[in-house]
Amino acid sequence: MNSRTAGLAAAVLFLSVGVGHVYMALALPQGTLAEPGPGVFPLLVGSLMSAASLSTLLQAIRESDPVDLDLRAVTARPAVLAAAFIVFLVLLPRVGFILPSLILQMVTLQVFGMRGMWRRMAVAAVTTTAAVLLFEKLLGVQFPTPSWSF
Numbered sequence: 056m057n058s059r060t061a062g063l064a065a066a067v068l069f070l071s072v073g074v075g076h077v078y079m080a081l082a083l084p085q086g087t088l089a090e091p092g093p094g095v096f097p098l099l100v101g102s103l104m105s106a107a108s109l110s111t112l113l114q115a116i117r118e119s120d121p122v123d124l125d126l127r128a129v130t131a132r133p134a135v136l137a138a139a140f141i142v143f144l145v146l147l148p149r150v151g152f153i154l155p156s157l158i159l160q161m162v163t164l165q166v167f168g169m170r171g172m173w174r175r176m177a178v179a180a181v182t183t184t185a186a187v188l189l190f191e192k193l194l195g196v197q198f199p200t201p202s203w204s205f
Contacts, residue, residue, distance in 0.1 A: 058122045062115030070108035076101030132166050139163065152198035156183045 080101055086092025139162035146155040160179035169175050190196040 059115055059118045060121070062111060062118065066108050066112035066115055070105055070112065073101050073104030073106075073108055077105060135166050136163060148199050149202055151201040152187065153183055156186065 076097060078101075080094045080097035083094030083097065084092035085094045085098070139159050143155040143159040146158070157176075157179045160182060161175045164175040164178060169178070187198070191198065
């Protein structure tokens, strides 16, 4: 497989997901600017995903010198990410959001090649803090409270 084929496949997949997201979001109440309805955020996400996918599709079409990709070298990555996500889902209701989020982000950054453990820890800490501040403080969405039972 080459980079053009991979780019086209990814763009078509995510474009179909984005368009489906927009289609389903339009069935929800949109509300007003003063009081947005439940369909506003999904509509925004679907629109952004569709726009990014279109950009990727155009870039893949225009690619003049595709690079051959060796998929054997990266076959373990999806399995590692899936395992980290399962650990996240198991730990989330038991220990709360912060620790599972840090673990998931550090594993993800490692899989995608970020060098340096301290650097990965810093990025994970900043993004977890930003998520907590955004959702809990700004939007008023409560994360699951820890039960500390297994």
